[in-house]
Structures are given as structure tokens and as C-alpha cells.
Amino acid sequence: xxxxxxxxxxxxxxxxxxxxxxxxxxxxxxxxxxxxxxxxxxxxxxxxxxxxxxxxxxxxxxxxxxxxxxxxxxxxxxxxxxxxxxxxxxxxxxxxxxxxxxxxxxxxxxxxxxxxxxxxxxxxxxxxxxxxxxxxxxxxxxxxxxxxxxxxxxxxxxxxxxxxxxxxxxxx
Amino acid sequence: xxxxxxxxxxxxxxxxxxxxxxxxxxxxxxxxxxxxxxxxxxxxxxxxxxxxxxxxxxxxxxxxxxxxxxxxxxxxxxxxxxxxxxxxxxxxxxxxxxxxxxxxxxxxxxxxxxxxxxxxxxxxxxxxxxxxxxxxxxxxxxxxxxxxxxxxxxxxxxxxxxxxxxxxxxxxxxxxxxxxxxxxxxxxxxxxxxxxxxxxxxxxxxxxxxxxxxxxxxxxxxxxxxxxxxxxxxxxxxxxxxxxxxxxxxxxxxxxxxxxxxxxxxxxxxxxxxxxxxxxxxxxxxxxxxxxxxxx
Numbered sequence: 338x339x340x341x342x343x344x345x346x347x348x349x350x351x352x353x354x355x356x357x358x359x360x361x362x363x364x365x366x367x368x369x370x371x372x373x374x375x376x377x378x379x380x381x382x383x384x385x386x387x388x389x390x391x392x393x394x395x396x397x398x399x400x401x402x403x404x405x406x407x408x409x410x411x412x413x414x415x416x417x418x419x420x421x422x423x424x425x426x427x428x429x430x431x432x433x434x435x436x437x438x439x440x441x442x443x444x445x446x447x448x449x450x451x452x453x454x455x456x457x458x459x460x461x462x463x464x465x466x467x468x469x470x471x472x473x474x475x476x477x478x479x480x481x482x483x484x485x486x487x488x489x490x491x492x493x494x495x496x497x498x499x500x501x502x503x504x505x506x507x508x509x
Numbered sequence: 510x511x512x513x514x515x516x517x518x519x520x521x522x523x524x525x526x527x528x529x530x531x532x533x534x535x536x537x538x539x540x541x542x543x544x545x546x547x548x549x550x551x552x553x554x555x556x557x558x559x560x561x562x563x564x565x566x567x568x569x570x571x572x573x574x575x576x577x578x579x580x581x582x583x584x585x586x587x588x589x590x591x592x593x594x595x596x597x598x599x600x601x602x603x604x605x606x607x608x609x610x611x612x613x614x615x616x617x618x619x620x621x622x623x624x625x626x627x628x629x630x631x632x633x634x635x636x637x638x639x640x641x642x643x644x645x646x647x648x649x650x651x652x653x654x655x656x657x658x659x660x661x662x663x664x665x666x667x668x669x670x671x672x673x674x675x676x677x678x679x680x681x682x683x684x685x686x687x688x689x690x691x692x693x694x695x696x697x698x699x700x701x702x703x704x705x706x707x708x709x710x711x712x713x714x715x716x717x718x719x720x721x722x723x724x725x726x727x728x729x730x731x732x733x734x735x736x737x738x739x740x741x742x743x744x745x746x747x748x749x750x751x752x753x754x755x756x757x758x759x760x761x762x763x764x765x766x767x768x769x770x771x772x773x774x775x776x777x778x779x780x781x782x783x784x785x786x787x788x789x790x791x792x793x794x795x796x797x798x799x800x801x802x803x804x805x
Contacts, residue, residue, distance in 0.1 A: 357581055362573060369571040376595075379577050386581055421598040446564050465565040490526050493561060501557050 352397065353390055360406055363467065367407075370462055371414045373423045373451050381417055385410045403469075407477045411459055418455055434499075442500045449499045457492035464489060516544040521551045525558055703787045703797045704756055708767040709779040713745045713802040716766055720747060720800060723762045727755045738800075747800040756796055763800065 364385055369378035388409055398405050425433070425448060433448055442449070450458065456478055463469045463477060475485035514536065516524070521544045527533050528541050545552055600608065710716045717738050724736055724747075735749035751759070760782060767780035791797055 353582075361578070361581070362570070365573045365577075366571045370568070375571070378571065379574065382573075382577065383582060390582075417602070420602045443560070443564060446568075450565075461565055465562050466568055468566075486526070490523070493526070493558060494522075496561055497554075497557055500561070 353386070356389060356406065357386065360403065364406070364410055367410060367459075367462065367467075368414060370466070371455070371458060372418060373447065377417070377421075381414060384417070385413045388413055401476070404473050404476045407463065408479070411477060414459075415455055423451070437502075439501045446500075449496055452499070453492050453495060457488060457495075460485060460489050461492055514540045516540045518544075518548060518551055521545070521548065522554060525551075525555055528555075529559065529562065699784075699786075699796075700753075700793065701787050701791050701796075702784050703799060704760075704784045705782060706760065706763050706798070706800045707781045708763060708800065708802050709805050710767065710802055711805045713804050716802050717745050719766050720763070720802070723759065723766070724749075724751075727751075727759060727762075729755070738802075744801060744803040746802070747798070749798055750791065750795045751798045753794055753796050756798065759798065 361382075365378060365382050368381040368385070369375055372378060372381055389406065392409070396405065429448075433442070433445055436442055450461070453461070460474055460478060463474045464471060469477075471485050471489070472482050475482040478485060480488070521541060524533060524537060524541055528538065533541060545555065603611075708716060720738070721736065724733075725731070729736060729749075729751060733749055733751075735747060738745045738747045763782075764780045769779070787797055
């Protein structure tokens with residue numbers, strides 16, 4: 338029995354309204370968290386919605402809808418982040434790393450978080466902030482599930498080394 | 510009884526996330542717990558990992574602005590606002606083809622506009638300069654225009670009025686200073702005299718204005734007959750009655766106005782003067798002054 342995606346043949350406006358009402362807040366928060374800029378989040382959000390609206394109707398999955406939407410959102414955000422990344426200046430980085438107290442460094446969690454690769458950022462946000470299962474996160478990133486688990490562990494190890502000064506799994 | 514497998518630090522750190530997520534098998538979970546009981550380092554690492562995940566989980570959620578929630582797909586104004594807020598970032602986001610097209614069209618537009626506007630700018634500049642020149646000329650005319658050229662009181666019969674001439678600066682033996690004003694030992698102004706000054710200049714009209722200015726500054730009223738001078742073939746002549754006390758200072762001024770002759774000229778002096786006695790009566794305290802501006 339071949340698996341066929343369920344096709345939703347709803348009129349565009351109705352479908353888009355449903356998507357916005359269901360995933361709007363998630364997408365908006367994802368935009369702001371990934372881009373690290375409240376000013377850019379609305380444009381990113383609109384850009385994602387427009388891209389969703391332009392995709393062929395045959396692609397509109399009902400069963401795996403959330404993964405599909407997040408995948409499109411991730412592609413848009415990745416492009417935007419590459420074009421205009423928000424980076425810390427060398428002085429800010431030195432100031433960040435010069436503080437020996439892990440508690441103080443933890444207050445700048447965002448700064449350390451945005452040092453991670455963009456794929457790791459998405460992975461941690463989807464899994465640990467929004468609570469999505471690892472399998473779904475892996476499908477968004479289009480990687481196998483074990484790879485997603487390993488990437489998550491590596492990202493957390495990196496964050497731990499930056500903030501606490503040691504690394505998980507190392508004899509330090 | 511099944512033995513619990515031994516776990517080292519490395520394996521424990523690899524299983525930490527699975528342990529937190531609760532997806533370890535019972536056997537591995539027991540091994541992990543046993544290892545934690547023995548290894549303080551692993552316990553510390555677990556604490557730190559939990560802390561990081563807790564911070565991640567408790568990150569605040571962004572609230573969507575109301576207008577975005579109501580009109581999620583309208584964006585031209587936002588784009589404009591965003592562009593003005595950070596034009597460089599918006600420019601970088603445009604595709605390369607679009608940027609090249611915009612740049613090419615902009616360069617072509619600048620060139621075309623420059624070619625079109627060049628002559629217009631030049632015209633404007635020339636008009637402005639002409640206007641300025643006209644204003645200057647008008648101002649100059651205005652300053653001298655309210656004093657029209659006119660003859661003084663004594664005019665035509667001046668040659669027959671003269672009793673005798675004396676020329677030069679130093680030898681004034683014929684001068685009758687008994688009732689005149691002795692202002693300067695070199696220039697003694699007598700009663701009933703005609704003082705004649707001859708200036709050679711290549712621009713009588715300009716020198717005329719300067720003489721007029723000097724006469725005003727000397728205190729002569731504007732209504733003095735002849736103060737404006739009169740045009741005659743070969744130059745301009747001033748013929749007016751002035752207080753005797755003014756003659757020396759006016760002489761000095763006129764000598765300065767005449768200037769030094771250039772080497773190319775056939776004559777060596779641009780300023781000459783003499784005085785003689787007038788046959789016709791001249792009011793007491795005054796002398797007649799005739800200034801001739803001759804065109805070189």
C-alpha cells in the first residue's frame with residue numbers, strides 16, 4: 338500500500354488563515370529567537386508566510402504539516418541569517434569570556450547560544466524550548482534521528498564548555 | 510541475577526541526555542545510576558546539563574505585535590521602514606541580479622541626468638553672475654545717479670575771468686592770502702580764486718564717482734551746484750564753489766586719485782593743478798574749484 342500524503346484542497350485564504358492561527362505564534366517566536374532581532378522578526382515571519390502561500394498545493398501535508406512548515410521556515414531563516422548575521426564584536430566577545438563566574442555567564446545565555454551553528458540553534462530550540470520530539474526535529478533538519486541526537490549532545494557540550502569552562506565527556 | 514554493566518565517564522556523558530529524556534533502557538538506566546553514585550564529576554556534569562536545558566526551556570516567548578497578527582501579509586510599509594532603519598542590510602538581502610540591475614540603471618540615470626543638467630546649471634550660473642553684475646552696476650549708478658551731471662554756477666566765461674595763472678605746487682608768490690584760509694604752508698588758499706585741477710585717467714566715469722564720494726566726505730551738500738560734474742568732449746568737468754578750507758584736502762585727494770602714470774604713457778604726470786584769480790566775485794570764504802578729468 339503506497340503511502341500518499343493527504344491533500345488538503347482548501348481555498349488559499351482559508352488554508353492560510355488556519356496555518357496562521359495554528360502555527361503563527363510558534364513561527365514568530367522561532368523567527369525572533371533565530372534572528373536575535375525583534376526588528377527583523379516581522380519581516381521574516383511575513384516572508385515565511387508568503388513562501389508558504391506560493392508553494393504548490395500538492396505539497397500541503399496535513400499529517401506532517403508542522404514539520405513541512407518548520408522546514409520551510411528554517412530555509413528562509415537560514416538564508417536571512419546568512420545575508421545579515423548579527424555578530425558580537427571582538428570586544429563584546431572578550432568581555433563575555435573574561436567573566437569567570439558561570440552564573441554571570443549564564444545571564445548571557447543568548448550570546449553563547451547564537452555562537453552555535455544555525456542548525457544546532459534550531460535543533461535546541463525545537464527540542465528543548467518547544468518540546469518537539471527528536472524524530473520531528475530530525476525531519477525538519479532532514480537528517481537521521483541518531484544524527485540529530487548526537488548533534489544536540491554536541492551543541493550542549495559546546496555551550497557547557499563556554500559557560501562552565503569544562504566539557505562533557507572530557508577528562509578536564 | 511543479571512549483572513549491572515559498568516559504565517565509565519565517557520559512556521556516562523554520552524548517555525546523559527537520554528537519561529534526562531527518560532529513554533534509556535532499564536539496564537542502561539541502572540548502570541547510569543550506579544555510575545552517578547560513584548562519580549562526582551558525572552554528577553556535576555549532569556547538574557550543569559540540566560541547568561542549561563532548564564534555561565533553554567524557560568526562554569521567554571516573543572509576543573506577536575497586534576498589527577502583524579491582524580495583517581500578517583501586508584508588508585510594503587514595513588519594508589520601507591526597515592529599509593530606512595538599516596538600508597545596508599536590506600540591500601545585502603536583495604538577489605545579486607536585482608542589485609546589479611539597480612546599480613546599472615542608477616549609473617545610467619546619473620549619467621543621463623548629468624548630461625541634461627550640465628547646460629542648465631551653466632545657464633543658471635551665468636544668469637546669476639549677470640544678475641550680480643547688474644546689481645553692482647545699478648548700485649553704482651544709484652550712488653552717483655542721484656547727483657546728476659550739471660554745470661556749476663559759473664561756467665562759460667571762465668577763461669576771461671582768469672586774471673593770471675600760476676602753475677606748480679611750491680611757488681605761490683602771486684597768491685593773496687590776506688583774506689584767505691591758510692591751512693597748509695604749501696597750499697595757501699586766497700580769496701576770490703579759481704583752483705583748477707587736471708587729472709588724466711583712462712576711466713573718467715569711475716574717477717568721477719570717486720571724486721563725488723570725496724566731495725561728499727569733505728562735507729559738501731548734495732545740492733551744491735556742479736557737484737555731479739558734466740560730460741564734455743574728452744572727459745568730465747566739475748565746476749563748483751567750495752569752502753576755502755576744503756581746497757587743500759581735496760587737492761591731496763585728487764592727487765591720490767590721479768595715481769602714478771605707467772611707463773607706456775607719453776606724459777609723465779597724471780595730475781596737474783594751478784590757480785588764478787577770478788574776475789567775477791566769489792562769495793567770501795569760498796573758492797571756485799574746477800576739476801577736469803581728461804580721458805587718456
